[in-house]
Amino acid sequence: MYAIEKVGVLGSGSFGICLANLLSENYEVMLYARRQEVLNTILTTREYAGQRLTEKVHVTNDLKLIADSCKLIFPVVSSAGFRDVMQKIGPYLTPGHVLIHGTKGLDVTLLNDNIPENDFSESRKYIFTMSDVILQETSVKRIGVISGPNLATEIAHGLPAATVVASNYDDVIQLAIQALKSPRFKIYTSKDLVGTELAGVLKNPIAIASGIHAAMDLGHNARAFLITRGFSEMIKIGKVLKSDMTGFLGLAGIGDLIATCSGNLSRNFSVGYRIGKGEKLKDILNSMQETAEGINTVKIAHSVSKHYKLRTPLFDALYDVLFQEASPYDAMKELLNGPTVKDVDFI
Amino acid sequence: MIDINLFLRKRDINQLYKYVVDDEEKWPIFRYNKKRNQVIQLVKKYTLKHFIENNSENIHELIAECLYLEQIRIKEQPWRVDPSDEKEFWKDVKYKLKEIKNKSVLGESTKQLEEELLLKIIDRYAQEIAGNFKISTYRIATILVPFVLTKIFNASIRIRNRKEYHLHKNKSYSLNDKVKVIGDIELIRKLSTKGTILLLPTHFSNLDSIVMGWTIRTIGLSPFMYGAGLNLFNMHLFAYFMGRLGAYKVDRRKKNQIYLEALKTYTKISIDYGVHQLFFPGGTRSRSGSIEKKLKLGLLSTAIDVQCENCRKNPDNPRKIFVVPAVINYHFVLDAASLIHQELKNIGKEKYLTIKDKSGSTWNILKTIVKFFTASSDMIISYGAPMDVFGNRVDENGVSYDKHNRPIRLFDYFSFNDKFLLDEQRNSQYTIELGDRILKEFLRTNVVMTSHLVAFTAFEMIKNQFKLSLFDLLSVPTEEISLEMEDFVFTIEKTKSKILELYQKSELKISEELNSSTNDLITHGLYNLGLYNEKKPLMINKEGKLVTQDLALLYYYHNRLDGYGLEKLFHI
Secondary structure, three states, X not given: OXXXXXXXXXXXXHHHHHHHHHHOOOOEEEEEOOOHHHHHHHHHHOEEOOEEOOOOEEEEOOHHHHHHHOOEEEEOOOHHHHHHHHHHXXXXXXXXXXXXXXXXXXXXXXXXXOHHHOOOOOHHHHOEOHHHHHHHHOOOOEEEEEEOOOOHHHHHOOOOEEEEEEEOOHHHHHHHHHHHOEOOEEEEEEOOHHHHHHHHHHHHHHHHHHHHHHHHOOOHHHHHHHHHHHHHHHHHHHHHOOOOOHXXXXXXXXXXXXXXXXXXXXHHHHHHHHHHXXXXXXXXXXXXXXXXXXXXXXXXXXXXXXHOOOOOHHHHHHHHHHHOOOOHHHHHHHHHHOOOOOOOOOO | OOOHHHHHHHHHHHOOOOOOOOOHHHOHHHHHHHOHHHHHHHHHHHHHHHHHHHHHHHHHHHHHHHHHHHHXXXXXXXXXXXXXXXXXXXXXXXXXXXXXXXXXXXXXXXXXXXXXXXXXXXXXXXXXXXXXXXXXXXXXXXXXXXXXXXXXXXXXXXXXXXXXXXXXXOOOOOHHHHEEEEXXXXXXXXXXXXXXXXXXXXXXXXXXXXXXXXXXXXXOOOOOEEEEEHHHHHOHHHHHHHXXXXXXXXXXXXXXXXXXXXXXXXXXXXXXXXXXXXXXXXXXXXXXOOOXXXXXXXXXXXXXXXXXXXXXXXXXXOOEXXXXXXXXXXXXXXXXXXXXXXXXXXXXXXXXXXXXXXXXXXXXXXXXXXXXXXXXXXXXEEEOOOEOOOOOEEOOOOOEXXXXXXXXXXXHHHXXXXXXXXXXXXXXXXXXXXXXXXXXXXXXXXXXXXXXXXXXXXXXXXXXXXXXXXXXXXXXXXXXXXXXXXXXXXXXXXXXXXXXXXXXXXXXXXXHHHHOOHHHHHHHHHXXXXXXXXXXXXXXXXXXOEEOOOXXXXXXXXXXXXXXXXXXXXXX
16 A cells, blocks of 8 residues: 555646546545636635535645645646646656646647648657656656546546556556545556557547537448547557557557547537537637647647558548548548558558 | 886876775775675575575476576586586586475475575575676786787887878877767766766777776776676686676576576675676677667666665665766777678578678687777767766766756655655666666767768768668679769768757767868768778779778668668658
């Protein structure tokens, strides 16, 4: 048993609050809220994102306080704000801290703006997973990721779920198991840190595609077609980003795909659905409170695929629909008319 | 006649820095070896303890496996250095093992007998591994080696430069004219009194250990401990010196668990005792000519374990281990041709057809030494930034700092919530990360010399010209290969500016000559590249074109700049 006293959660979006509540079943939790209005709302109402905070969750915007009082911290801020938060908390963290993140996005801040034109020949020199960002900005070495089909709304309603915790360090995994122990939350373990991270990241575009498909009402067969081909393309892209395949085959890959592609509880799925109904991406983004990680991932994945000359027709079509205003019908037609290739070519 | 004055004067010249610790008897390596017998007892105690804690049920099998492997080794790979009583010893082990088995079948307790036998084997190994250090031998070696080398060096300069004899007439050159040592030497010197230094150089040539031994002395550090292959002890002269200069013996034939654990324990005790270590983490010489891409983690893992143990014993002020990567930069490696042929055979298999294969014998080593010191080519030993075993920057007091310049408490790495935790898996992951960190530091510490730039550019241009796979390209007849000088000059400039850009970002270092004009740079590079290799990797023919006599050799020297992404410049 590890001597855990308090656990920190960075990020008070729906998943952050859900995770904080889950952790509070075992320990006192310090929840970080970056935006003042969110902090105020939570302090006054004890509620946010449709969830009520348990008594053991204490909310604050003081990162030093969190670093000083919690040795185990779960950062779950969006990928766009992740580096910023790590830079802010970095000066208070020590090698004694353990960080387990739950952010399903990539960091490309070092790439500047123009993503497609950049040089990806050393893919992981510019495209970072969240564990890379933690390593770059802090002195923490013991890092893990929690990923899988964990739709916040369902967990908040007390429904059962399973997740995977991946890390190069056994003690990080053991700490996660100890901290997240709950009769309704089953934990699986993995040593494939980067694979697990990338699986969670790359499944988001497929969720968008699924949403588009749902809006177009093309039937179950077509949905299965999209998901399966999408999965195969995810692995291809993951491989050039130097990841193992194992992460993709478990809860973080297949598991999360099934969850996010099946219904409208996922933000990425919703974005796709609205696109499929004819809304413009710009309008959708303006109306959303939280980030749909998948949109940015489509952009990055598309340029990686282009650079490495990968065959990823689904990701390409998705890119055209989201950023080139191609019609989803034309994109689907193109997918169906593509050349005949081997079904499974990634093993 | 030996000129005594020259003797003494040379000694001063070769010593750039004063010894950090003047009193030889206070040197860690001296004090450590003085306690040789005690050390052996400790090796026995800890190795036995390890097996009792981890293997107590299987000691019989452990010994049986060891015996089996040793019998095969004795039969298949006998060496001159092997002791004469070897067969007898293992026969006796076999006999005793049988006896134990008989007793255990009868239900008697054999635990004590097994442990006694195990201890006997460990003792034999420990006696073999443990080195020795004699100040008198060290004194002789430090005077003799530079003296002889300097003599040869000076003589050769005079012979080679007969025309300019007057320029050299009254000059006497020392090794320091030939070997440049760069890096934060003051910091390394200071750290040598604060903890144990782990000096980790790249490995290209047979000369490396001699050269490193020499630079350690020029920067004023006491001698380092060094694991020398037992095969080197086959030669009496080497055996005499190395056995008395702090080298411990490593027998690569012995792969049994008992031997490996005894070896690990021996190094552990010495690191813990504060004896500085010299270790080539690449294992063997780089066959491809590129800087190491993968390391042997054995000694690094021992270092992490010792640091972990020290943090447990003294959480707030543990004795520290400092890691210092170093890159040895040559213009040419005498064995380059045979090394690259081994590499190509290895990776190309049936695709690579060749007849040439010369292996390095001890005679070749001596030949290398003489040839090297008679050539006019310079070499640069580049010491990287010292760091702790987690890759953190350290200051002259040995304090580690994080990215935000806050002091780091190493105890934190081995604990959770201030509670120390022993975790082998965690430590082995730390070892992997330390290895990666060292590889990165090698690239940053590497010094780009003119010959490296010339070879790299030429080979990439040839590759681009033919657009063939490596092995197809290597089978193109050399007569078919030539480069226009004009194109070459243009491309060198392009590559050079990229290298200077990397230099500005501190991603590599450059030699002085790289700043000279492109023409001078090319002349210098071409002259030095593969000097003394039988075939010229690159030369200018009568028509003023660049040609090669051995493309594989050019490929070898080209690989030196592998790892910086420079080949991207050539993709059209």
